[in-house]
Amino acid sequence: MKITSVAVLGAGAVGSYVIWGLADREDIKLGVIAEGERKERLSRQGCAINGKVYHPEVWTPEEAENVDFLIVSLKYGALPGALESIRKIVGKDTSVMSLMNGVDSEEIIAEQIGKSHILPAVIKVASHREADGYHFDPETTLGIIFGEYEAPYESERVKAVKELFAGTGIHYRSTEYAIEEVWCKFRLNVCNNLPQAILGAGVGCYRDSEHMKAIQNGLKKELEAIAEAKGIDISKADRMSGRGSAVPPKARYSTLQDLDAGRHTEIDMFSGALMRMGKELGIPTPYNEYTYHMIKALEEKNDGRFAYTGEEEPTWSK
Missing domain, CATH: 3.40.50.720 (NAD(P)-binding Rossmann-like Domain)
Structure with missing residues (x-):
């Protein structure tokens, strides 16, 4: 061939x-x-x-x-x-x-x-x-x-x-272990792309903030639980992977790049897919649900939905 x-x-x-x-x-x-x-x-x-x-x-x-x-x-x-x-x-x-x-x-x-x-x-x-x-x-x-x-x-x-x-x-x-490699990259995207996109900061935030690290770990645990339930052992890919590429602390990954440019993101492919799989498997995904809705709201912000002028009808707080 x-x-x-x-x-x-x-x-x-x-x-x-x-x-x-x-x-x-x-x-x-x-x-x-x-x-x-x-x-x-x-x-x-x-x-x-x-x-x-x-x-x-x-x-x-x-x-x-x-x-x-x-x-x-x-x-x-x-x-x-x-x-x-x-x-x-x-x-x-x-x-x-x-x-x-x-x-x-x-x-x-x-x-x-x-x-x-x-x-x-x-x-x-x-x-x-x-x-x-x-x-x-x-x-x-x-x-x-x-x-x-x-x-x-x-x-x-x-x-x-x-x-x-x-x-x-x-x-x-x-x-x-091609499928395990796909899930390994998926984990990288979910855990590294998404929290920094909400914060709007470079990837150094995971090293320098215990709070960002906690969010990253919460997303990771949900993803790995779903992978395990589907019979996918991501550790097989981990054993084959090297250290990875060095990136500067100011680096902004693709989801944040999309938001910076006013584009819609691929959040449906990330947390959206994990929410769907979690429901199918009976696995709770609260970190991914919050992340999904926050990034969707940031997309709406980019679309101008919240560009209030002061002339709108008042909203009532309770």
């Missing part, structure tokens, strides 16, 4: 890492999925990454039909609207890797195309957008971790993906 065509659905912070890594491979066809005005814009302007502009091909879903390898790197809220495109792209022999945050994008996609097409994976990249495009540090980026749901773990397509990434600058490793 050899991968000769790759489509990227979602050319943002995560997709940029893949485009950057594969752009110089002359033995594959690399394309970004887009339609309408966005297709015209990407065809004209390309993808600005780390100070350089890359020009992958730009394909409609129909033009990408039966591509060898589809990488889905969308924001969670965009996934429902992209499912039809995914169905059009995926052919009999297409493998699909979801590099989205959260723990259920693979399940959502599999409902449309079948689980056999899915190669579970997670990406760890600190990518952010600046005026001149997306930026990340290739050297410190941990990269893409992937593997089969079940044995044989060193399958032909795992070998093909390793061959695809080899020598590209993309950091990667295969694993027998």
Whole structure:
């Protein structure tokens, strides 16, 4: 098995890492999925990454039909609207890797195309957008971790993906514990992204405040209880993980970056998903419920819902 065509659905912070890594491979066809005005814009302007502009091909879903390898790197809220495109792209022999945050994008996609097409994976990249495009540090980026749901773990397509990434600058490793790795990243996002987003402070707050650490630990205990109830042993991924990437205390992770920019966040994918799973399993999730509603209220604030002028009808306190 050899991968000769790759489509990227979602050319943002995560997709940029893949485009950057594969752009110089002359033995594959690399394309970004887009339609309408966005297709015209990407065809004209390309993808600005780390100070350089890359020009992958730009394909409609129909033009990408039966591509060898589809990488889905969308924001969670965009996934429902992209499912039809995914169905059009995926052919009999297409493998699909979801590099989205959260723990259920693979399940959502599999409902449309079948689980056999899915190669579970997670990406760890600190990518952010600046005026001149997306930026990340290739050297410190941990990269893409992937593997089969079940044995044989060193399958032909795992070998093909390793061959695809080899020598590209993309950091990667295969694993027998792909699902555990996905949940390990999910825990990182829930426990590190969300409390600082409410406080509006850099990640140094977890080191410097016992109160922020307590909130972080409360979220962690709820998540780990749900994972255990689902038969997922996150410690298997912990044993494979290194120390991680060093970040400055002022660093602001993606949820806070979204709020800073006035965008809606992916809180439905984080605490929203844990609340739903907690109800299904009978596990209380008070820390996640509070966090969910606080971040939703901050989104409403960004939307201008609380921009009172003094001319509104009075509200009554009791």
